[in-house]
Amino acid sequence: MxxxxxxxxxxxxxxxxxxxxxxxxxxxxxxxxxxxxxxxxxxxxxxxxxxxxxxxxxxxxxxxxxxxxxxxxxxxxxxxxxxxxxxxxxxxVKDNPLDFRQKFDASSSALQVLMGRDLTGKYAIITGANSGIGFETARSLALHGATVVMACRDLESAKRGKVTILNELAQAKVETMHIDLASLNSVKAFADKYIQTGWPLHILILNAGVFGIGFSMTEDNLEQTFQVNHLAHFYLTRLLVNVLMESAPARVIVVSSESHRMSTLSERDLFEDRVSPPKAGNFWHFDAYNNSKLCNVLFANELNSRLLPHGVVANSLHPGNMMSSGMPRHWWLYRLLFALVRPFTKSMQQGASTTVYCAVAEELSNVGGLYFNNCCRCPPSKAAFSKSMAAALWSLSEKLIDSRERQRVQ
Missing domain, CATH: 2.20.70.10 (Ubiquitin Ligase Nedd4; Chain: W;)
Structure with a gap:
């Protein structure tokens, strides 16, 4: 030499x-x-x-x-x-395999994260993939060979997104399927349909969410922000868990937010009589959103601890601050505020980068239970570290789902 x-x-x-x-x-x-x-x-x-x-x-x-x-x-x-x-x-070549040296940052795009990657043979489900960060996530994975299922409430919008991707790369593999997270029956129908295809599932990205909506009840007698942002995704994962384990190695990516740090949720709130039926009296939509985002981190952590021995890892992340997506559409003041800060925030491609990083980074192939921001691991809030709180949320979520499944059978 x-x-x-x-x-x-x-x-x-x-x-x-x-x-x-x-x-x-x-x-x-x-x-x-x-x-x-x-x-x-x-x-x-x-x-x-x-x-x-x-x-x-x-x-x-x-x-x-x-x-x-x-x-x-x-x-x-x-x-x-x-x-x-x-x-x-x-x-x-690193001496320490757990040395997560940062490769990307806030300015990185999802396509930059995927440069040089071939995802042929990988199957991914992305909720809320018809617009914003979800669409850029779907587009980026599809342009690198993955078979992407756009799971969306607005199916016509999803179909238009599929056409956009195919116009960019004719051989891209993109499917659209309907799911309404405000309906547990719809979640069940989606999961049944996916299982019937016989496809594997290597990447499940729980991206969809609502923000800034007033107090409203779903058909399942649950507060909408809690159900859409957390419980429906919990249910979807539970329904697809066998497919994930059979497809291992597999990953579940939960899109949370830095807003989880402002949550007022405590362990004493995680009981069925505190959330079902919901109470309108002291409801504040921003607090409901913050609490749901903490649920996202707690769920990802508990899911990882349960599924890691089966080859499935789960991580959560913050995509970016006040990006110009469809999230603020429910109130004119939020739409104005988000429009004013738009020149200073991430693009949708940049917003999708951390999601994509968690979905494909080789250094995370056997590592989960972490929280990421700007494609880099960072500590979540103190509450997010609570194992007892994560276990309590899991127990509550199962009870809420089980009771509604029993009602469906009856």
Whole structure:
């Protein structure tokens, strides 16, 4: 192996003259010095060791000629190269596998997170995928080969979103299915229909939610914000849990919010007689939203502890602050406020980045029960760490679902 050397460059990863970067069949990056006719495992400038992981990017194929020469074909752009395209996304070999060095930040987009990834063969369900962050999440995964099911209340809007994606990539695999989270019967019908397809489920993204609505009851005799933002997603996951375990490794991603830090929810509130039937007297929509977002984090943590031994991990996240999505549509004042701050907030692509990161990051393949913001792990609120509160929420959620399932049978 050749000795390490230094030279002047604007980039620490730039190769010195006479050097070439190559990849072994098992993904190890090595460096060839053509002048000295020697090779080494560490970068000649930085001394770092790297590896490439996973399959070739979506649309690429590796071929070998009769004389053993390896070359790569980009079918989408109709180009051929002798350089493994995964080299552009090579990662440093870490001594500590739990070293989550931040790769992306608030300015990163979902498509940037997915660069170099081929999700062919992966099946994903995304609730609320017809607009905003949900649509960009669906679009990004579909453009990288995943089969995406857009689970939406507004099915016509979902179909228009599907057309938009197919116009961008004709071979994208996108399905639309109806679900109304304000109706547990609709959730059950969706799950039954999905199970009947026989498809696996590798990524379940619980994205849909409501914000800023006044006190209202669902057909299930539950307060709407609590049901739509938490309980219906809990029910959907419960109905699909066997599919998730059979498809393992699989992931459940719960879209929460930094608003969970302002929740007033306590463990003594997590009893059936406190939420069913709901009380209108002291209702404040913002408090209801904050509480539902804390439920999202608690649910993800408890779900992860229960399913991790079965190959399913669960994480929660904050997508971004006051983005120009459909969330504030229920009150003109919120619509005005969100419009005023729009130039200073994330785009929908940037808002989808943390969701996509949690869904595909290889370093999270066996790690769950975490909360993310700007594609980086961060501590949630103190209440979100409470194991007893998470267990109490799980017990309450099961009781509420079980009682309504019994009513349906009767």
């Amino acid at each position: 050749a000795d390490r050397q230094t030279f002047d460059s604007d980039s620490e990863d730039e190769m010195p003259p006479g050097w070439e970067e190559r990849v072994t069949t098992d993904g190890k990056v090595y460096y060839a010095n053509h002048e000295a006719q020697k090779t080494q495992w560490f970068h000649p400038v930085t001394g770092k060791k790297k590896m490439v992981k996973g399959e070739l990017p979506y649309g690429w194929e590796r071929n070998i000629t009769d004389d053993g020469t390896v070359f790569y074909v980009d079918h989408i752009n109709q180009k051929t190269t002798y350089t493994d395209p995964r080299l552009a996304f090579a990662e440093e």
